[in-house]
Amino acid sequence: MTMETTRRLGIWMDHSVAHLMDVTTDSMVTSLIESESTHRDREHSLSKSENLMHNKEQHQLSEFYKKLGEAITHYQDVLLFGPTSAKTELLNVLRADHRFAKIKIEVEDADKMTTNQLHAFVTKHFTPAQ
Numbered sequence: 001m002t003m004e005t006t007r008r009l010g011i012w013m014d015h016s017v018a019h020l021m022d023v024t025t026d027s028m029v030t031s032l033i034e035s036e037s038t039h040r041d042r043e044h045s046l047s048k049s050e051n052l053m054h055n056k057e058q059h060q061l062s063e064f065y066k067k068l069g070e071a072i073t074h075y076q077d078v079l080l081f082g083p084t085s086a087k088t089e090l091l092n093v094l095r096a097d098h099r100f101a102k103i104k105i106e107v108e109d110a111d112k113m114t115t116n117q118l119h120a121f122v123t124k125h126f127t128p129a130q
Helices: 039-048 050-072 086-095 115-126
Strands: 008-013 017-022 029-034 077-082 104-109
Parallel strands (some): 077 104
């Protein structure tokens, strides 16, 4: 009889990029999902119309969250962390979707980190206290 491994995912994110760290196996696999919104984009649409820019950003943000949601559906235990409100916004989007009801999702504040710090943060979070 084999015990099924709980699939765990740590996501460091802000509004423009998300670092997804799969900690299911011994070696951590990191992937990147970026929002379509770029600085150049923002400046360009700023000159057009504030309202248009906001709508475009909201659309890009919702696409970004949708991509993250697709990735999260494959896990049972998820940690969202980062310096901005993006993690909470994503959590609210996920909470509204029944597909995420059985997934344990936690949110923590964290600053910008190096790759090693990210991995250590996620590993520490998912390591049961002895």
